[in-house]
Amino acid sequence: MTTNLLITKFYQPHLSPKQIRRIHLAQRLWQGLESGHRMTLVSAPAGYGKSMAVAEWLGELSEKGEKPWNSGKATVSWLSLEHSDNEMGRFFTYFIAALNQKEDLFCKDLFASLRAGEIPGVDVLVSDLVNAMSAWDMLHILVLDDFHTIQEKTILDALMSILTHAPRNFHLVLVTREDPPMPLSRMRSRGQLTEIRAADLRFSVAEANLLFRDGLGLEIPAVDVTRLTERTEGWAAGLQLAGVSLRGRENPGEFVQALSGSHRLILHYLTEEALKTRSPEVQEFLLKTSILPRLSGDLCQAVTGRTDSAGMLERLLAANLFIIPLDDEGRWYRYHHLFAELLQHRLKREFAASLSDLHQRASRWHEGQDMPVASIEHALAAGDEVRVVSLLEKNAWHLLTHGHSRPLMKWVESLPDVRRNESPKLTTVIVWGKILHGEYRQAAPYLAAAQTALEKIPPETTEADSLQADILALQSFLALAQGHAFEALSLAEKARMLRPEDNTRLIGSTALALGVAYRVAGRFDEAVRSLEEALQFAQTIDDHVTAMVAVVHLALIWFQLGRLRRLIDKAEFAIERTEIISQVAPVMIGTVHAVIGQVYYEWNQVEKAREMLLHGLRMAQLSGQPTSVIYVCIYLARLCQDSGDLETAAGYLREASDALEQGGPGWVRLDLVAQQVNLLVSQGNLAEAETRLKATGIPAEAPVTFRTDVIHLAWLRWMISCRHPGAFALAKRIAQSAESQERNGTLIPALVLGAKAGGGAAWLARARQLGEPEGYQRIFIDVTLHENAVACPELIEQLTLREMEVLRLLAEGLTYGAIAARLVVSVNTVRFHVKKVYGKLGVEKQTQAVDRGRELGLI
Amino acid sequence: MTTTYETHSYTLRFNGLSDDSFLGDYCPAGTTLTVGENTFTLSNLRADQAGLLGVIRSLHNLGCTLISLSVETGENK
Numbered sequence: 001m002t003t004n005l006l007i008t009k010f011y012q013p014h015l016s017p018k019q020i021r022r023i024h025l026a027q028r029l030w031q032g033l034e035s036g037h038r039m040t041l042v043s044a045p046a047g048y049g050k051s052m053a054v055a056e057w058l059g060e061l062s063e064k065g066e067k068p069w070n071s072g073k074a075t076v077s078w079l080s081l082e083h084s085d086n087e088m089g090r091f092f093t094y095f096i097a098a099l100n101q102k103e104d105l106f107c108k109d110l111f112a113s114l115r116a117g118e119i120p121g122v123d124v125l126v127s128d129l130v131n132a133m134s135a136w137d138m139l140h141i142l143v144l145d146d147f148h149t150i151q152e153k154t155i156l157d158a159l160m161s162i163l164t165h166a167p168r169n170f171h172l173v174l175v176t177r178e179d180p181p182m183p184l185s186r187m188r189s190r191g192q193l194t195e196i197r198a199a200d201l202r203f204s205v206a207e208a209n210l211l212f213r214d215g216l217g218l219e220i221p222a223v224d225v226t227r228l229t230e231r232t233e234g235w236a237a238g239l240q241l242a243g244v245s246l247r248g249r250e251n252p253g254e255f256v257q258a259l260s261g262s263h264r265l266i267l268h269y270l271t272e273e274a275l276k277t278r279s280p281e282v283q284e285f286l287l288k289t290s291i292l293p294r295l296s297g298d299l300c301q302a303v304t305g306r307t308d309s310a311g312m313l314e315r316l317l318a319a320n321l322f323i324i325p326l327d328d329e330g331r332w333y334r335y336h337h338l339f340a341e342l343l344q345h346r347l348k349r350e351f352a353a354s355l356s357d358l359h360q361r362a363s364r365w366h367e368g369q370d371m372p373v374a375s376i377e378h379a380l381a382a383g384d385e386v387r388v389v390s391l392l393e394k395n396a397w398h399l400l401t402h403g404h405s406r407p408l409m410k411w412v413e414s415l416p417d418v419r420r421n422e423s424p425k426l427t428t429v430i431v432w433g434k435i436l437h438g439e440y441r442q443a444a445p446y447l448a449a450a451q452t453a454l455e456k457i458p459p460e461t462t463e464a465d466s467l468q469a470d471i472l473a474l475q476s477f478l479a480l481a482q483g484h485a486f487e488a489l490s491l492a493e494k495a496r497m498l499r500p501e502d503n504t505r506l507i508g509s510t511a512l513a514l515g516v517a518y519r520v521a522g523r524f525d526e527a528v529r530s531l532e533e534a535l536q537f538a539q540t541i542d543d544h545v546t547a548m549v550a551v552v553h554l555a556l557i558w559f560q561l562g563r564l565r566r567l568i569d570k571a572e573f574a575i576e577r578t579e580i581i582s583q584v585a586p587v588m589i590g591t592v593h594a595v596i597g598q599v600y601y602e603w604n605q606v607e608k609a610r611e612m613l614l615h616g617l618r619m620a621q622l623s624g625q626p627t628s629v630i631y632v633c634i635y636l637a638r639l640c641q642d643s644g645d646l647e648t649a650a651g652y653l654r655e656a657s658d659a660l661e662q663g664g665p666g667w668v669r670l671d672l673v674a675q676q677v678n679l680l681v682s683q684g685n686l687a688e689a690e691t692r693l694k695a696t697g698i699p700a701e702a703p704v705t706f707r708t709d710v711i712h713l714a715w716l717r718w719m720i721s722c723r724h725p726g727a728f729a730l731a732k733r734i735a736q737s738a739e740s741q742e743r744n745g746t747l748i749p750a751l752v753l754g755a756k757a758g759g760g761a762a763w764l765a766r767a768r769q770l771g772e773p774e775g776y777q778r779i780f781i782d783v784t785l786h787e788n789a790v791a792c793p794e795l796i797e798q799l800t801l802r803e804m805e806v807l808r809l810l811a812e813g814l815t816y817g818a819i820a821a822r823l824v825v826s827v828n829t830v831r832f833h834v835k836k837v838y839g840k841l842g843v844e845k846q847t848q849a850v851d852r853g854r855e856l857g858l859i
Numbered sequence: 860m861t862t863t864y865e866t867h868s869y870t871l872r873f874n875g876l877s878d879d880s881f882l883g884d885y886c887p888a889g890t891t892l893t894v895g896e897n898t899f900t901l902s903n904l905r906a907d908q909a910g911l912l913g914v915i916r917s918l919h920n921l922g923c924t925l926i927s928l929s930v931e932t933g934e935n936k
Contacts, residue, residue, distance in 0.1 A: 043909040045863045153920055179913020181920050183884030198864035198907055233862055292889075 008294050008326040008334075009094060010101050012143075013055045018215045018320075020207055022049075025196060026057040032194025033141075033171060038163050038220065040173040040188060041180075044198035046338035047237025050175045053201060063442050074100045074139035082293065084377070089406050090117045091155050096129075098142060107132045109615075113622035116545075117405030120622040122154060126161045130624070139169045146337065147176040156182055161190075173322070202234030216243040216320060219259060220252050226255045237338055239271035244321065271342045274321070285312055287320075287351060290343035291358050291381070294326065295333045302365035303358055308321045372399065376411060385419050389426065396429040397505050401545040405433045424453035427469045432509070436473065436545060438626045438663055440481040447474055462500050469499040469506055473513035483666030484705075486519045492517040494719050496530075508537035508546045513614045516553050520667050522706035524557050524741065531557075535574075544578050552588045555595040560706070562744025564599045564774045585618065590620030590628035598635045604777035608686040608826050610639060629659040630668045634675045642778075643681055643825050644802035644833055649679055670696065670710050677714040681721050689718050700730055704737035709746045716753050728758035744770050752779050795856070797840050804858065806833040811850045811859050868904040868931040871901045871915070875923030885917045898926070 022810065028559060032040055042050045058076050079098035082704035085091050092113040096107045110128045113120065120128075133140070150156070160182055163172060174344025187193040203211065208229045212218040213466045220228075225461040232238030246252050255273075275283050288304045289295055302673045304311065313333055318321045322339035326332040335343070348355060359382035366375035372395040379387040392411060399408045412426050420426055434443035450471050457464045472495035479488035492514040499510045515530030531550045538546035551574040558567035571592050578589070593616030601609035613636050622627035633656035640649035656672050673696055693700075693715055698708050700715040712734050719727035731754030738747035751759070751767035768780060802823075809819045814833070838844060853859045877899045882892045886904055893900045905915065915925060 043913070045908060151916070151920075176909070178909045178916065181885075181913060181917035184913070185886055185888065186884040189883070189888070198909060199866070202864055233864065235863075 005094065005097050007296070008332050009080045010078055010098055011080075011326045012076070012562050013051050015052070015055055015059060015327045016215075016320075019052065019056065020210045020215055021055060022053060023206065025053045025200060028196065028200070029057040029194060033139075035191070035194075036168065037194045038047055038166075038171065038192040039184075040194040040196070041173070041184065042173065042175045042196045042201075043177070043179050044201050045177055045709075046341070047235055047336075048198055048201040049236035050196075050201065052236075053196065053366055053823075054143055054145075054173060054175055056145075062728055074125050074141060076141045076143065077102050078143045078145065081144055081149045084407075085409075086150050086152050086155070087406065088152060088154050089114050089117060089160075090160070091152070092125060093403075093406060095144075099140065102140070106456065109618055110622055113465045114620065116623070117400075117403060117433075118623035118625065119406070122158050122161065124621050126158055126165065128618075129162055130165045130167075133170050134167050136167070139171065140601060141173060142172045143173040143175065145175045145834060147174040147180060147194055148178050150180070151788075156180060163187075176859070201236070203229060203236060203239055204234065205229045208234070208239050212246075216240075216247070218243055218246055220246065224252050224256045231256065237336070238270060240320070240322070241274045244319070245270055245273035245277060264522060267341070271339075271346070275346075278321075282312070282316075285309075286316075287343055287347040288354075288358055290335060290340050290347055291355070291378075292362060293310075293334060295332055295335070297322075299362065299365055303361045356384065358382075360387065362383055363391075367391065373404065373407070379416070380411070384636065387416060388415065389423050391417060392429075393423060393425045396426060397432075397543070400433055400436070401543050405436070409433055421449050421453055421663075424450045424457075424471075425468050427453065428467070431474045435477050435481075436625075438665075440478055440663060440665070443474070443478060447471065447478070450474075465498045466500055466503055466506055469495045469510055472498065473510045476517055477515040480516060480520055480667060481665040485517070485667075489514075489517040489521050503541065503543050504537050508534050508541070510541060511537065512546055512550055515550065519553050520707075521739070521820035524561060524706075527557055528554065539577075547574060548578065548592065549588055552591045552595070555592060559595055559598065560743055560745045562770065562776075564602060564776070568599055586624060588623070588628050590616045590618070590623060590625070591631045592616070594628070594632040594635050595620060599637075599775075602778050603775045604781060606639075606643075606778075610824060613639060626659040626662050627665055627668060630656045630672060633659070634668075634671055637675050637679065639764055641682055643823055643829075644800075645825050645829050646679065646683055653679060670698075670707070674710040674714040678717060681714075683718050684721075686718065686722050689714075693718060694704070700726065704733050705730075706737075706741060706743060706746075709734060709738060709743065709750075713746065714747055714755070716750070716757070720753060720757055728754065731757045731759065731763075744774070749779060795840060799837060799840055799858065801831050803837045803840070806830065807837050807849060807853050808859050810834070810846055812835075866905050866907050866910075869904045869911060870899075870906060870927075870928040870929045870931075871925060872898060873901075873918055873923040874898055874926055875918070875921070877901075877918070877921075877923065880882065881917075881921070885914060899923075 029040060040054075042054055044050055079094055081091075081094075083095060083199050091457045094113065096111045096114070100105050100111065107128055110120070110125065110132075110464040119125075124184065144150075159172070162170075184193060188195075205226050209220075209222070209225045212220050212225060226240065228242050232242065246255060249255055275286065278286070285300070285306060287306055289300050292299060295313060297313060300309035300313065301307060313323065314330070317325065319334070322336040323333050324336060326334055334340075352631075353359075363375045363378035363382060363384075364377060366372075372391060376388060376391050376395070377393055388411070390691045392408070396412075397410060399405070409430060412420060412430055415426075427446045430446045431443045431450065434440065434446070450467070453463065454467050454471065457467065472491045476488045476491035476495065479485075479491060492510070495510040496514050499506045501507070511530045513533035515527050515534055518524070518527035518530055531554045535547050535550040535554070538544075538550060551571055555567050555571050558564070558570075575589065575592060575596075593612050597609045597612030597616055599609075600606075600612060603609075613632060616628075617632045617636060620632045633652040637649040637652040637656070640646070640652065641773060653672070655678050657676075660672060673692060677689045677692050680686070682693065693711065698711045700712070700719070702708060702712075712730065716727060716730050716734060718724075720729060731750055734750040735747055735754060738744070738750055748767050748771045751763045751770070755761070755763035755767070764780075770776075771779065805823065806819060809822060814822065816827050816830045820830045823830070834846075834849075837849055841849050841856075843849045843852055850859070874897060875895070877892060879892065882890060882901075884903060886892075887906055887910065890904045891902045893902065901914070904911070906914065907912070918925070
């Protein structure tokens with residue numbers, strides 16, 4: 001099955017050798033480009049030859065007789081738009097894909113996210129695009145044809161923002177039937193806009209003469225050419241149709257005399273006349289195929305029943321009958337839009353009864369070609385709701401997990417309630433879509449509809465069991481999002497028992513729900529088994545979305561268990577596989593990058609950790625998936641805090657908090673609070689830290705469990721900082737709880753902290769024994785520095801670990817810049833730490849600080 | 860008779876609110892804005908058909924309702 005992009009949308013209209021060259025237009029367009037204008041607007045009603053004029057410009061020689069783009073200085077991309085592109089995700093998917101035709105890997109991550117149906121905020125999207133454009137080393141011209149189909153305000157605002165901030169090597173060309181609702185006057189007044197309008201596109205008498213003589217092979221008296229030009233007002237479509245109608249007429253003057261009235265009337269009249277010159281069978285072919293946005297011989301044969309369809313298309317092209325080739329092989333064509341609209345209008349008049357049948361044939365052909373999107377669109381046009389529902393049911397999961405989740409939702413939601421509710425499969429797919437995108441609150445009504453539909457299905461049948469299993473799995477996810485872990489587990493277990501064993505998709509989904517529920521309930525061995533089952537079944541049907549969610553939860557479990565090497569192997573393999581097979585970035589891939597980054601940090605590969613975490617944050621922001629954003633921000637905050645950049649750490653935690661408020665699941669809240677508390681402790685704000693800890697409702701003396709240990713560790717750090725006498729006892733309780741479940745991810749930091757709290761060298765040795773086989777290093781480096789720091793009673797205020805590092809590097813003779821690079825912080829942060837060191841050591845200069853440090857045995 | 864390609868001077872009256880920034884950003888140079896109570900009038904708006912539609916659509920997107928339109932047929936562009 002292919003849900004690939006339609007490649008024909010990127011094809012520039014082909015210029016026929018008989019095309020009339022309109023040099024003056026090309027020269028104006030070129031002048032605008034040379035003047036540094038940011039945008040070219042070609043705005044005129046249908047039939048004025050806008051697209052051809054632009055295509056001609058781009059193929060024309062410049063004034064100097066050079067094609068700048070042939071010498072590698074500029075490149076052109078083309079995108080033909082239609083009404084279905086008037087949606088943020090689809091528009092920018094095609095926008096990037098058009099630029100990708102010429103600049104491989106342009107905005108790869110953003111493209112993958114958009115294809116997955118994940119739409120980032122406008123500011124993220126714009127900055128990604130503009131930053132990528134800044135790396136170009138040549139001029140890029142992007143033509144957006146039929147731009148009047150784009151009316152969505154968010155798209156228009158984003159484009160204006162791109163134009164405002166894009167570098168000089170990006171030029172946008174809009175070809176449109178009406179001026180777009182954009183601040184064009186502002187652009188005009190700033191000299192940023194080239195315009196070609198209807199008055200510019202009108203054919204002169206001389207050009208009309210060339211059109212008739214060279215383009216259509218007609219010799220028409222000059223007086224008639226003049227009259228025709230006047231009657232049509234130089235309108236290209238009118239002249240073309242008139243020319244076609246004049247073929248074979250002995251007295252063109254009579255025909256010209258008969259022309260009168262407005263464009264609309266002329267057009268209808270001329271269309272009728274042009275069609276009359278064709279045989280009835282050609283007319284019928286034109287009318288019936290006018291429903292197709294793109295035509296091929298096979299497709300036309302399926303729609304019309306004519307076995308000579310391919311030959312027919314070639315004859316229409318030769319007759320200049322408004323058909324435009326879309327590729328070099330002569331396989332795909334399209335009608336001129338205006339001509340197609342007129343034909344469709346006439347089709348509705350003359351063949352209204354067969355319209356639905358035509359669309360159904362087109363729908364079946366596309367289904368046979370494994371093109372579900374076009375198949376569904378034709379079924380919708382046919383008004384065949386039963387077929388639409390059938391196609392959606394058949395293809396829904398694939399569309400959901402392969403970048404078509406937004407259009408899928410739109411199609412399903414466009415069905416009448418009655419029809420949609422008859423298909424519980426469709427309502428459950430919507431719920432899966434909402435959950436995957438973190439839209440938990442919007443999922444409930446659809447789930448209720450699915451439950452109602454279930455009641456109408458005979459019980460204890462495979463169909464009923466499958467649907468019930470699906471609903472239970474979905475209810476489990478929603479219960480988890482609301483923080484009801486045990487209810488979620490019960491629901492997921494029931495789903496597992498009901499699922500039919502021959503439904504691969506359902507096995508994967510129910511295993512996923514169960515695995516996640518087990519994880520949150522702390523039953524890690526069972527969670528791993530279920531999640532690995534989900535992963536295995538998801539990979540057999542190329543369901544990257546389910547596979548990635550399974551990997552995320554497996555990674556979180558292994559991190560908690562301290563099995564870092566296994567985590568890295570599985571997670572990196574999953575990412576590689578996804579990147580090879582799919583252009584679509586599965587939701588939550590940001591979290592996977594983040595957990596991998598966290599492992600590299602534990603392995604003290606700080607640069608690599610930062611790179612993975614920042615990449616994870618980008619993917620999370622692009623996806624707009626709140627869970628991913630929260631996890632990545634928490635990990636980044638930790639990295640920044642440990643490197644002394646407390647301000648940036650605080651910024652990340654604010655972003656995580658915002659994401660949680662926007663609808664993140666309850667289970668991440670404690671992780672976020674723990675990191676917030678750790679930051680407050682670092683800042684010396686112990687009172688606020690204590691307040692936050694108490695607000696969790698988990699006091700230090702509460703029993704330690706897998707769910708609360710992250711908060712208990714935060715309590716322990718707080719207790720150590722304020723020299724609380726209960727610190728060591730707490731450390732012992734945390735260690736005991738962690739050891740009982742082999743949660744080494746908690747046990748190792750508990751042992752390290754416990755060593756400071758009173759456990760001493762023995763505790764540290766145990767931590768090393770557990771940690772070193774899995775590569776833990778970072779946590780022990782911090783301990784070593786801390787040990788030196790506490791061994792200095794002469795100081796009123798001890799140096800922090802970071803300050804110790806900075807002092808040591810100063811003693812080695814490193815500059816501030818070199819220190820910043822070594823510690824992966826900014827130079828300003830280094831200056832901040834140096835100032836603190838001087839203050840604590842009571843010195844004013846670097847040499848004095850180094851001497852004092854040596855004197856105190858700190859270095 | 861007006862044509863699609865000729866520039867004419869239009870007067871448009873809308874329900875809603877507008878201001879000088881819209882005038883400067885979206886309307887051709889020379890257009891004047893008169894603000895009434897919950898209505899406003901754009902006068903001397905010189906545009907061809909495509910341009911006129913663009914301005915109307917921009918105001919439509921801002922929630923304004925077109926209540927009258929008049930055209931002065933005059934010089935060609």
